[in-house]
Amino acid sequence: MNIADIDTHRLLELKPEVQQQYEEFKSRGLKLDLTRGKPSAEQLDLATELLSLPGEDYTDSAGTDTRNYGGLKGIVDIRSLWAELLGLPVDNVLAGxxxxxxxxFDLISWSYTFGNNDSPRPWSQEDKLKWICPVPGYDRHHSITELFGFEMVTVPMTSTGPDMDAVRQLVADPSVKGMWNVPVFSNPTGITYSPETVQALASMETAAPDFRIVWDNAYAVHTLTEDFPVVHNVLDLAEQAGHSNRFWFMSSTSKITLAGAGVAFFASSAENLSWYEKIANVRGIGPNKVNQLAHARYFGSAEGVRAVMRKHAGSLAPKFAAVIRILDQRLGGLGVAQWTRPTGGYFISVDVVEGTASRVVELAKQAGVALTGAGATFPLKRDPKDQNIRLAPSMPTIDQLELAMEGFATCVLLAAIEAAEAQ
Structure with missing residues (x-):
């Protein structure tokens, strides 16, 4: 949204009312936080049973004493459960x-240091390194490729996934080594890639033989409704297209059970897993198998995971609904913002008037509402339009969230009014 396209006369008429609302809000001395997508205490309490598991029997279904060393790929109990949940062959799923x-981080670090199994040389020896970043995207993804000195090239995120015309053009460059993706309930927009986009990513030709797609399915089962999204078997799709090693498929229980004590999963081709295990076997002697067994017994089955996620939806869905309702009521029809309406995931993406996102964040901070920094959803935290803001509704209570959103809407209006006056 550009201020030139807004009914500035109508907007400026609201100035006295909005200024008064802001000053009243600011005077309340609030301390509210919408910065990160952390599970609430209510959600974490759902996994309290885990703290008493696996019980007195530490032996997994294969007869392994999980208290001891070994088992680099993780125990089959949790691997088979997660493989069923994601529709993948268990032999292609590793639990960490x-x-x-x-x-x-390890995958990119080791490719940088040693080269991956398709690399002609370590990535560190390449003249130039580039990485594709759909935007808005996940800040922690960007931080990894930033640390290793990649030139991060952005492509727009559409309602069906990344702009594939832009992606195809970029991968014709051999210095482009990979691409970030959150294909289901994407961070922060909440969109889910269409089957056509998934197929295009699996089948497209790339100039770099060691090109990799990080397929971060962090929110594969994080629905806000009764419906669970389709999780595409991209390993099969890539193999059928002749690119069997293309995908590094990630998942975890981090926002399903205990955020700091879950189980992570890495799924990929047999060749990719062999390369990974060869190095991982030097780094360590195996994962926490006791915790993996506890998770397997806690869930019981793939349907058990879905049952837990329905409970999470019971906590999260009312919060997302509150955010959307207040945005609709306060900002709808004014042309000063647009926002996503996700049916899953952890975030809502808001685009405000171009050039005002930083000002919105500043105004909110002064009024006691902490927001994720403007630009956080872009590489190097630089949003060229200074427009996108990510909202994280999960952590506060409903009352706190509604209060924070009233303040947020007021800040969006005030920043837009300031921009209109400057125009």
């Missing part, structure tokens, strides 16, 4: 420790 981000 709490964070899939740790595994992603």
């Amino acid at each position: 420790d709490a964070s899939s981000l740790n595994i992603v």
Whole structure:
């Protein structure tokens, strides 16, 4: 949205009312936080049973004493359960420790240091390194490729996934080594890639033989409704297209059970897993198998995971509905903002008047509402239009959330009025 396209006369008429609302809100001395997508205490309480598991029997279904060393791929009890949930062959699924981000970091770090199994040389020896980043996107993804010095090239996120015309053009460059993707309930827009986009990513030709797609299915089962999204078997799609090693498929229980003590999953081709295990076997002697067994017994089955996620939806859905309702009531029809209406995931993406996102965040901070920084959803935290803001509704109570959103809407209006006056 550009201020030139807004009915500025109508907007400026609202100035006295909006200024008064802001000053009243600011005077309340609030301390509210919408910065990160953390599970609430109510959600974490759903997994309290885990703290008493696996019980006195530490032996998995294969007869392994999970208290001891070994088992680099993780125990089959949790791997088979998660493979069924995601529609993948169990032999292609590896179970690790709490964070899939740790595994992603290893994959990129080891490709940089040693080269991956399709690399002619280590990535560190390439003249130039580029990485495709659909935007708005996930800040922690961007931080990894930033650390390793990649030039991060952005492509727009559409309602069906990344702009594939832009992606195809970029992968014709051999210095483009990979691409970030959150294909289901994407962070922060909440969109889910269409089957056509998924197929296009699996089948497109790339100039780099060691090109990799990080397929971060962090929200694969995080529905806000009774319906669970389709999780595409991209390993099969890529193999059928002749690109069997293309996908590094990630998942985890981090926002399903205990955020700091879950199980991470890495699924990929047999060749990719062999390369990964060869290095991982030097780094360590195996994951926390006791925790994996506890999770397997807690869930019981793939349907058990879905049952837990319906409970999460019971906590999250009213919060998302409150955010959308207040945005509709306060900002609808004014042309000063547009927002996504996700049916799953952890975030709502808001685009405000171009050039005002930083001002909205500043005004909110002064009024006691902490927002994710403007630009956080873009590489290097630089949104060229200074327009996108990510909202995270999960952590506050409903009352706190409604209060914060009233303040947020007021800040959006005030920043738009200031921009109109400057125009």
